[in-house]
Amino acid sequence: MAVLNEHFFVSKQAMTEALAELLQTELQAATAEGNEAVLMVSGGSSPKAAYEYLSGVDLAWDKITVAMVDERWVDANHDKSNEAFIKATLLQNKAQHARFVTMKNSAQTAQAGQVECEAAYQTLQKPFAVSILGMGPDGHTASLFPHADGLAHALTTADLTAAINAIESEVTGKITERMTLSLAGIAAAKQVVLLISGEDKRAVYEQAKQAGDVADMPLRAVLQHPDINLTVFWAP
Numbered sequence: 001m002a003v004l005n006e007h008f009f010v011s012k013q014a015m016t017e018a019l020a021e022l023l024q025t026e027l028q029a030a031t032a033e034g035n036e037a038v039l040m041v042s043g044g045s046s047p048k049a050a051y052e053y054l055s056g057v058d059l060a061w062d063k064i065t066v067a068m069v070d071e072r073w074v075d076a077n078h079d080k081s082n083e084a085f086i087k088a089t090l091l092q093n094k095a096q097h098a099r100f101v102t103m104k105n106s107a108q109t110a111q112a113g114q115v116e117c118e119a120a121y122q123t124l125q126k127p128f129a130v131s132i133l134g135m136g137p138d139g140h141t142a143s144l145f146p147h148a149d150g151l152a153h154a155l156t157t158a159d160l161t162a163a164i165n166a167i168e169s170e171v172t173g174k175i176t177e178r179m180t181l182s183l184a185g186i187a188a189a190k191q192v193v194l195l196i197s198g199e200d201k202r203a204v205y206e207q208a209k210q211a212g213d214v215a216d217m218p219l220r221a222v223l224q225h226p227d228i229n230l231t232v233f234w235a236p
């Protein structure tokens with residue numbers, strides 16, 4: 001099982017403040033001796049305000065690399081691009097001096113682009129300082145979607161990244177082809193923070209903690225991983 005540290009906040013605001021403080025503390029510590037630090041980021045509504053706050057914090061941003069936890073296989077200017085979201089929220093103000101490593105490249109498909117993406121991710125300083133994950137109502141995290149094409153590989157490969165083709169649903173929307181950190185890529189962080197918003201998703205999280213098929217709720221693979229140091233932040 002992962003080393004699990006759960007925090008249930010009374011409000012989104014309280015969660016945002018705690019997340020911003022955690023990121024600030026971890027990035028300060030990671031860069032204190034002039035070392036490089038990597039922050040892995042997800043899209044989603046839960047981390048948005050913390051990203052905006054963090055962008056204005058005085059950190060050694062020139063020592064920090066921001067990279068994506070997962071991405072739809074769309075151009076970086078697409079309105080569904082997680083990269084576009086990160087550039088608009090986090091990589092502003094002081095944080096514009098951070099280096100950014102994209103998951104997306106010019107290959108036609110995520111599958112075809114995985115080798116190039118993996119090569120880029122292999123250059124990143126490990127362990128990653130912090131990786132921020134979200135969770136969907138279907139129990140997906142990163143782009144580890146239930147029963148997706150490529151899920152079994154993403155859960156077992158030693159590569160940091162994996163191509164995924166999700167089963168189309170209300171959660172995935174039309175764009176199902178994605179690149180994601182593999183389970184090994186998620187486990188490559190010193191600390192993983194999982195953000196969960198709302199009562200419905202709290203029930204999903206509690207269900208994921210119960211024994212069951214990982215393919216039904218891929219978050220289970222993270223919760224069950226012996227080497228993951230997982231901090232869970234929930235807010236209503």
Ligand SMILES: O=C(O)[C@H](O)[C@@H](O)[C@H](O)[C@H](O)COP(=O)(O)O
Nearest residue numbers: 042043044045046134135136197
């Ligand atoms: O790439 C995506 O589809 C989203 O980033 C998604 O995975 C998101 O992280 C979760 O659904 C949590 O979303 P909330 O933060 O809005 O709860």
